[in-house]
Amino acid sequence: MTAPGVPNLIDPQVPGVRFGSLVRVESRKLTDSRGALGVLIALGVLLLIITITGMSNGTIAFDSALSALSATAANFLAIIAIMLVTAEWSQRSVVSTFTLEPRRERVVVAKALAALALGAVAFVVCLLLAWLISAVNGETMDHAGEALVSAALYIGFLVLMGFAFALLLLNTPGAIVAFFILPTLLVPLLVGLVSDQDSDAQTWVTPSMALDQFTPGTTSSGSPWLPLLVCALVWIVLPGALGAYRVQVSEVK
Template sequence: MSGTPVTRSTANAAATSAVTATGSENTGSENTGIHRPRTPIPFRRLLSVETRKLFDTRGGKIITAGLVVLVLAAVIGRGVVSGPRLQSMIGTSGIGLGTLLPILAILTMTGEWSHRTALTTFALVPRRGRALAAKCLPPLIMAVAASLLAMLVAVPVTAVVAGVQDVPATWEVAPLALLGWTGTNVLMVAAALALGTLLLNAPAAIVIYLLAPILWSAVGRLGTTGRALAGWLDLNTTTAPLTAGDMTGGDTARLAVSVLLWIAVPMAAGVARVIRKDVS
């Protein structure tokens, strides 16, 4: 009689184990069905997020507001001093665009590292190349938009200055010059993006970007060799014919060399660094 309870206990224990195992299998299959692999974040969403980051931060808002004010002040000031000439007014607005747009681009590329949000970003977007591409496009698009804004602002200012000074306005513009001027703004922003990606340090990148024209100007005064070096390696010098709209074959070659030096090589090295860099 003592063997029967043991047998029943053993049978009950075996049944309980079987039910538990079955439940575990069902739960595992249900969990497998629930936790499906996540689909990658669409690139358009990444682009939207990075575009919003341009204006969400306090620095971005200040730079954007300063950019608008500086463009208006430059266009109006040039109109008052030089008269109602549309082409010259548009070109003068490039002073603000060529200074503040690259700084905004540098802050865009270095912000993840200075604010220590790179870990979150790359956890959500493991393919770092996609994240970098989404960061680069908004500043480049903004360079084109800001150039168009400057052109639109210059038109009514030219008309107002002509009316106030009671002189005829000069509306003639060279389409190639306007296109080259816009392209120059885009190249300057691209150079700033490359520098920010390479250094991942906003103060260092901004200082180097702002000091480079001064240093190249000094190099250009060192005689024939200095002028030759600046003529091939200084991006500000090689883009001058592009801005004027009269590029030649030699100008194109010099521009290609400076673009390779200031944009292609630093960007490639910076992308390689970001992809391999440990994030903590």
């Protein structure tokens, strides 16, 4: 009498997790943890304070209001993007994620899209609040187009930069410290020490300076897109590529 065969529990014909479902799952993770939810609440409070202050000032125009709101939102959203990646690795819940979807590159892309989607929602909120401030103050919508481009770039760049640092380090405190220190203080300081004080070398390695060139009313000696592209290569593409590779080869415990 032969023993019954072991049933095959893996059916290669069964399709994997749909990418849309994966993005929705990662989007829900943005507010699942207390830390990320606390950051969102703090962001909402700050945006409300900026809005009330702007309306009581009486002279804040649309472009200035949108600049202040989007800069605040971008930094907080970058922290949330970092936590979206690193929280699972610190809590070991990434084992469940990669068990349900073994193709890790799909998980990484889904997380990036979820973070950018949250950035898009925040952009719309900032836009509405800036319009409210300018309407209450009776200000015109001058430079509205430039302000929209500047705000969108600021939010998108910082969200992706935070996401890239998170992939590279896979550690929440380390990624947050690196995000705020390296591109803002350390690297620009080193570049400033070795370059001519009158040169614009820091603009090519400092994201905030490159993004400030898109602020309405700002004049630049050349195209503002080239320094921004270099900053994107240095602070998004390079750490993001290295981080994606690390996620692919890291042993999940």
